[in-house]
Amino acid sequence: MTVSFAKAPSAARRAIPFFDGSAQAAALATEIQAAVARVVRAQRFILGEEVAAFEAEIARYLGVRHAIGVSSCTDALTIALLARGIGPGDEVITTPYTFFATTGAILRVGAIPIFADIEPLSFNLDPSCVQRAISAKTRAILPVHLFGQSANMQELAKIARAHSLALIEDAAQALGATENGVRVGTVGDSACFSFFPTKNLGAFGDGGLFTTNDDSLATAARSLRNHGFSPKHHSRRLGGNFRLDALQAAILRVKLPHLERWNALRRGHAEAYRRALAELEPQLTLPRENEGRTHVYNQYVLRSAERDALRSHLFERGIATEIYYPIPIHLQDVCAQLGHHVGDFPIAEACARECLALPIFPELEAWMICGLTEAIHDFFKP
Numbered sequence: 001m002t003v004s005f006a007k008a009p010s011a012a013r014r015a016i017p018f019f020d021g022s023a024q025a026a027a028l029a030t031e032i033q034a035a036v037a038r039v040v041r042a043q044r045f046i047l048g049e050e051v052a053a054f055e056a057e058i059a060r061y062l063g064v065r066h067a068i069g070v071s072s073c074t075d076a077l078t079i080a081l082l083a084r085g086i087g088p089g090d091e092v093i094t095t096p097y098t099f100f101a102t103t104g105a106i107l108r109v110g111a112i113p114i115f116a117d118i119e120p121l122s123f124n125l126d127p128s129c130v131q132r133a134i135s136a137k138t139r140a141i142l143p144v145h146l147f148g149q150s151a152n153m154q155e156l157a158k159i160a161r162a163h164s165l166a167l168i169e170d171a172a173q174a175l176g177a178t179e180n181g182v183r184v185g186t187v188g189d190s191a192c193f194s195f196f197p198t199k200n201l202g203a204f205g206d207g208g209l210f211t212t213n214d215d216s217l218a219t220a221a222r223s224l225r226n227h228g229f230s231p232k233h234h235s236r237r238l239g240g241n242f243r244l245d246a247l248q249a250a251i252l253r254v255k256l257p258h259l260e261r262w263n264a265l266r267r268g269h270a271e272a273y274r275r276a277l278a279e280l281e282p283q284l285t286l287p288r289e290n291e292g293r294t295h296v297y298n299q300y301v302l303r304s305a306e307r308d309a310l311r312s313h314l315f316e317r318g319i320a321t322e323i324y325y326p327i328p329i330h331l332q333d334v335c336a337q338l339g340h341h342v343g344d345f346p347i348a349e350a351c352a353r354e355c356l357a358l359p360i361f362p363e364l365e366a367w368m369i370c371g372l373t374e375a376i377h378d379f380f381k382p
Contacts, residue, residue, distance in 0.1 A: 016368045018320035023363040035250035054249040064211045066218035069244030073172040073194035073208040077105035080168045080190045083220035093133045094142040096330040097348035103329045117345040121288045124151035140166035145174035145184050148298040153187040173298035176263045180292045185211050203248040265362040266297040276373035300360040307356050313379045322357045
């Protein structure tokens with residue numbers, strides 16, 4: 001079996017892509033082809049030995065007792081809530097500024113998302129706002145380690161313990177990030193990761209991970225990912241088809257040993273951006289790495305009151321950017337029944353208006369960073 005990972009021919013104009021995984025895939029092509037062939041020979045495509053081996057390897061990397069491969073981070077979040085028995089009428093405190101999947105999982109199990117505003121520089125949940133959002137119906141706090149930097153887990157864990165609440169980490173964008181030397185995904189009761197292709201550890205399709213140090217939660221999660229079976233064909237609870245397939249696990253096993261180097265490259269690119277753009281502050285607000293934290297920069301997100309005009313300027317130069325996230329979740333149509341209005345969470349709303357993500361991936365080249373930062377300087381010239 002031969003799979004081609006040849007890079008597409010370059011355009012005449014030196015465009016700068018937002019993300020390009022072709023160089024990474026080409027560098028690992030021989031190992032990936034061998035891994036895929038191994039799965040084909042074994043004819044075990046769902047769960048099986050490859051998934052079990054990947055689970056053991058990533059559990060060692062993270063330093064957790066249980067790592068359970070699932071179909072996506074969205075499904076991992078659903079499993080995390082169901083495993084804690086969270087459902088109709090229960091409240092879960094989370095952020096209004098992130099990808100919709102976090103809130104979607106809460107709504108899907110019938111619970112009520114209670115939003116708390118965020119910190120303006122880290123984009124993560126503000127613990128003081130979380131504290132004020134707690135009610136008699138609160139069952140869990142669900143922080144997101146947004147863009148690759150840990151939320152303030154030390155403070156959030158204190159709040160969770162004080163109120164006997166579950167603490168579930170959405171670590172979709174932050175595999176390898178740390179707070180005070182501790183990896184994200186190991187502080188809360190459970191955590192959820194994504195292997196979407198653009199993540200720091202990306203599969204060749206969807207994939208996710210549920211982690212915990214709690215044996216009972218792990219047992220529940222393994223059952224929930226496979227229709228609630230325990231044992232097979234004996235439905236103990238209502239689960240779903242949330243299984244990680246063996247082909248994705250085999251590919252992730254090839255990639256995992258390179259993750260630390262790739263994260264280091266992302267951090268180096270972020271530092272190059274910082275050096276090149278620092279003199280433009282306060283016209284721009286650059287990402288900050290909070291004290292004691294290791295940011296892994298799944299996204300490099302800056303803020304500017306002129307965000308939309310800046311993005312158009314870069315687009316005209318052939319530079320791709322993205323907006324994460326243009327509509328805060330509390331103002332999404334699907335959340336209308338929650339009764340929120342513009343102004344309820346002002347920091348999240350400001351970030352939605354002002355944030356712009358620049359290209360950042362391990363294989364980003366120096367000429368790309370130079371061209372991009374020069375274009376940004378040109379935009380802000382008096």
